[in-house]
Amino acid sequence: MKLKVKDMDIATGGVKVVLLNEKDAEKLDLHHNDRVIVRKGKKFTTAVLDIAESRKAVPIGKIGLFEEVLDALNAKHGVVVDLGTGKKPISVSYIKKKLDGKELTYHETYEVMKDIVKDDLTDIELTSYITANYVHGMSLKEILDSTKAMKDTGSVIDIKNGIIADIHGIGGVPGNRTTPIVVPILVAAGLKVPKTSSRAITSPSGTADTMDVFCKVALPIPKLKKIIKKVGGFIVWGGAINLAPADDKIIKIEHPIEIDAEGQMIASIMAKKASVNATHLLLEMSVGKSAKIHSRQEAKHLTWYFDRISKSLGIKILYHIDDGSQPIGNGIGPALEARDVLWVLKNDKRAPEDLRKKSLKMAAMMLEFTGKAKKGKGMQMATQLLEGGAAYKTFVKIIKAQGGCEIKADKIEIGDCTRIFRARKSGRITHVDNKVTTKIGRMAGAPSDHGSGIYLHVHKGYKVKKGDKLFTIYSHNKEELAYAIDCANRLKLMEIKKSLH
């Protein structure tokens, strides 16, 4: 059927959609969500049909095209296109199979992932796949297949030869910015570390947001390969280089219904590690009531899967299961964390001791794991590389290679609207809440305003006197500071118990 194009002047940001008047849809026996083929000359594309009930949106005889379809056909408002019936991607039948509780093959999983990446599935289809995996669970084989399929439908950074070290933290703990400290230590020791990190989705800062303070984090793959050759390591935003891109699209569906399917999480992490050809992986799991992993049993349960998936991928894996009951470091928010990182790397006395210790511990483990240090000598080597300044020098090389400049910690711009919260009684800090910290940090403007966030003057276990500083909120504007203050007044970021003596 010939139809005149109406430019809808809007992108869906996902699946290709065309809009037809309900009368035309009825005539063509087409329904909401059917696949159609739109042709213009030799160009054609498959799209999903949406039906307009009013003539105002799309009159009879016209077809509303969203940006993605206009681009695919190189079509403009007013031109004539030909509309025919299309077919659902074959992956929809595999989704149905999984809904019916049957295990998918590698080929079937690959088809699903490919169509997710190509934006060929509707929200209904994609949600069905995700909920089917969530409800039925994924077998070990399915997790492995998903890992491979996610990797195979994205880009890879194919660094060849030798040991390639990678680290990953399963989060939920604010601060915890060990990566920009551990990576330079490892690189200074001669390891190759192609580190891709995420930006914050719901937290006040991700490693990529903190690195943003120092240098570019979105760099093309050829450039990254050069940096690995020249410097030995980088710390960039994975989202910019299309590693396992299905992951982001899956998270976009999981997030609003608040599900975090275990198998899917394992596959996402491992696909990204496989995409950079990692040979050795240190997986850090922070365990705590307000962290992502709630108990040591849960962490142990996960290692069972990680062991098997990494073995199949030829990746050696080591775990650091750690306390995640409170934030790590003092600064929370991109710039405040960046300052903490610099203080640790420069051996400044203002460096948060917990962040320093945790980073050294992780670096030490990795040095021994990769054979760079002898058993029992990792901590010594890591400490030397940090205290001797080699780690800092390497960090500067990395940020320069990523287009940044050396910067002094005190020159890092922090929000100038501040409010100090002080202890209302004397006693001991018994709890610092991750979730409340996150909430206040975001209210203050982090991560989009780099300088916004929270600075913790004390941690769990510290003794305080009435009137002592507990934490300071930083923001770039008064309005957001007011929101954050209001939030801090309502929620308990810290708990203080009176000492008995």
Next chain:
Amino acid sequence: MKLKVKDMDIATGGVKVVLLNEKDAEKLDLHHNDRVIVRKGKKFTTAVLDIAESRKAVPIGKIGLFEEVLDALNAKHGVVVDLGTGKKPISVSYIKKKLDGKELTYHETYEVMKDIVKDDLTDIELTSYITANYVHGMSLKEILDSTKAMKDTGSVIDIKNGIIADIHGIGGVPGNRTTPIVVPILVAAGLKVPKTSSRAITSPSGTADTMDVFCKVALPIPKLKKIIKKVGGFIVWGGAINLAPADDKIIKIEHPIEIDAEGQMIASIMAKKASVNATHLLLEMSVGKSAKIHSRQEAKHLTWYFDRISKSLGIKILYHIDDGSQPIGNGIGPALEARDVLWVLKNDKRAPEDLRKKSLKMAAMMLEFTGKAKKGKGMQMATQLLEGGAAYKTFVKIIKAQGGCEIKADKIEIGDCTRIFRARKSGRITHVDNKVTTKIGRMAGAPSDHGSGIYLHVHKGYKVKKGDKLFTIYSHNKEELAYAIDCANRLKLMEIKKSLH
């Protein structure tokens, strides 16, 4: 945050959506699919956030409003509205609960249904609910709760006093237009029959499409109540009167992923019967390989649920489990079926015998079930009402009450583009395929072109000679006829086996 309205000039046809530039969304810490509250003066509404990546779609400082939101706020292009964060409906947490395999209470199910009807759930949320029910299944209590909740979130036709008879067929069998014959017989016998039917979704005609040929099928509830009082029965399209409206919205999601959850189907049917205060229900199940119910065991399995749900609702139920291996009647398509119906009601010799017999059987069962006829005397009574002309007279009363006129069977307009298919060999018809009949009928233009469809000259078991007519395709235009012919040439509508003698 104050934002200037951009009229997106398009309706979503479902959930309320607003569109924000990604920079503004970041500033407000809002994500795709978050709920927001939009205020204009004293008016406000909750909507779902979509994020525009380009300034072309929505510039910074503006907010794109779709029709539904503009209407809710009575807002126009260029006015200023205030945007704040909103909350997800509480029903989303119940959906999550069901996803996690827990049984929902009546209250929780009601909340979900209420939000489905109000278009307050996104496709992601609604799909999660449907797939969770599909994968985990629904307990008997959940099916009953869904039935009640679907009824309680829609309109009801509260006819009081006495017996209210209803019939329902679980379909998949083309033709099978018993309703317009059974209802007049029952009404002629003095029963009240408030019959609501559906339009075809994937078949060449639904009962409402066939009735469309005679009279109006979309009538308001007060009018329907008057008809029941005056005439005793009606046959209308249920979609027009908002009975159990959640059903349509659930089907819209089930359809593209091709799931038909058993519990959901039972709840949908029974909610509609409860909405008309039915006291006696005859449920017809057609069993056949190409019908919706594939085996007698499957039918029996369903009766277990129907027995229990109808008992809880105070509805007496009776089953007619019948052969659904081939189409019923000769005409397939609204007008061709309407002609068959008239021929049966007028005792014309061209009346299809299978349709006549089945209708009489069902009417007889119902007459005995409701006590209108003594045990064993139902068939006699039904036959008398039909052959004596009382049923036809009542049918005319019904269509007149619904705004139609008496019409002769030969005056019903049938498509004038035709093609007769003849037997290529002599033998016996061993199979008439429901799905192929459906496909060809739709290709020919049914149900949107009332006169299009297929006329079957023979049925399973008939003997034919080479050159005998098998079926005729009718269409209103040559193009669609050509599609249907092509389809008939490729697929086997009928199978003929040579007779051995």
